[in-house]
Amino acid sequence: MGKLDGRVVLITGAARGQGEQEARLFVREGARVVLADVLDDQGEALAKEIGARYVHLDVREEDDWRAAVAAAKEAYGRIDGLVNNAGILRFHELVDTPLDEFQQVVQVNQVGVFLGIRTVAPEIADAGGGTIVNTASYAGLTGMAGVGAYAATKHAIVGLTRVAALELAARGIRVNAVCPGAVDTAMSNPSQLDPDADPADSAATSRALDQLYRRLVPLGRIGRPEEVARLVLFLTGEDSSYITGQPFVIDGGWLAGVTVI
Numbered sequence: 527m528g529k530l531d532g533r534v535v536l537i538t539g540a541a542r543g544q545g546e547q548e549a550r551l552f553v554r555e556g557a558r559v560v561l562a563d564v565l566d567d568q569g570e571a572l573a574k575e576i577g578a579r580y581v582h583l584d585v586r587e588e589d590d591w592r593a594a595v596a597a598a599k600e601a602y603g604r605i606d607g608l609v610n611n612a613g614i615l616r617f618h619e620l621v622d623t624p625l626d627e628f629q630q631v632v633q634v635n636q637v638g639v640f641l642g643i644r645t646v647a648p649e650i651a652d653a654g655g656g657t658i659v660n661t662a663s664y665a666g667l668t669g670m671a672g673v674g675a676y677a678a679t680k681h682a683i684v685g686l687t688r689v690a691a692l693e694l695a696a697r698g699i700r701v702n703a704v705c706p707g708a709v710d711t712a713m714s715n716p717s718q719l720d721p722d723a724d725p726a727d728s729a730a731t732s733r734a735l736d737q738l739y740r741r742l743v744p745l746g747r748i749g750r751p752e753e754v755a756r757l758v759l760f761l762t763g764e765d766s767s768y769i770t771g772q773p774f775v776i777d778g779g780w781l782a783g784v785t786v787i
């Protein structure tokens with residue numbers, strides 16, 4: 527028996543990275559999964575490979591949300607799980623951050639999660655209850671210089687998670703957040719994505735990141751997207767049946783404190 531047998535779960539930003547690993551794991555655990563992303567070719571190919579359904583969903587767009595829910599219901603009859611995973615990261619000190627960049631990050635990371643909860647929660651309630659997992663970040667619980675817009679949106683996601691948990695409990699919906707530290711995806715190592723990158727440069731970037739996380743993170747390494755997927759599975763399945771409204775840190779101990787010797 528799978529941990530998600532009979533469940534129908536929509537995952538945003540599922541074409542690659544953590545969302546991809548969540549989709550793969552959820553299908554293995556018996557869920558019928560709807561992958562949503564703006565990377566249509568990658569998303570379609572992954573859905574075909576794992577036996578899932580792909581929908582184009584730009585999380586900033588209300589119409590896309592409505593269409594995605596309609597597609598999920600047409601394919602599987604209902605929807606009883608949502609993973610708000612899509613997100614973007616931009617680097618600037620606050621005083622140098624262009625307004626349109628700040629707003630772009632808010633639109634994807636924060637408005638996207640709001641629209642997801644608002645659109646999908648009534649469907650989950652109609653299905654008799656279920657779960658929402660929002661992807662916040664280590665930077666949703668503490669400061670991180672150089673990523674002010676991102677950190678602001680991730681803090682906002684923790685707040686939205688708590689409010690949604692309070693408002694939706696009576697409708698049978700549990701809402702939690704995951705707060706990953708550094709995870710080895712294109713977001714933390716964009717050179718993985720550049721087709722023109724010299725492989726030697728990419729390898730050098732990866733080695734530099736390894737060195738960085740060895741110093742910063744007590745467990746001495748960057749996290750793997752598969753590890754985050756297992757936490758999201760826990761929060762989506764029955765093993766977390768008495769848990770709602772909480773942010774779950776998965777960061778190799780990074781947030782535990784600083785080392786002074």
Ligand code: NAD
Pocket residue numbers: 538539540541542543544545562563564565583584585586611612613614615634661662663664705706707708709710711712713714
């Ligand atoms: P990633 O860049 O590989 O994946 C992000 C996905 O979101 C991509 O598939 C992308 O196409 C999609 N996306 C971007 N804008 C979108 C939009 N408008 N509509 C729909 N989809 C959109 O990175 P990842 O690490 O897999 O990121 C997943 C989540 O984890 C993000 O919310 C990110 O902020 C969060 N996170 C990542 C890290 C890390 O170190 N990688 C750490 C903490 C939190």
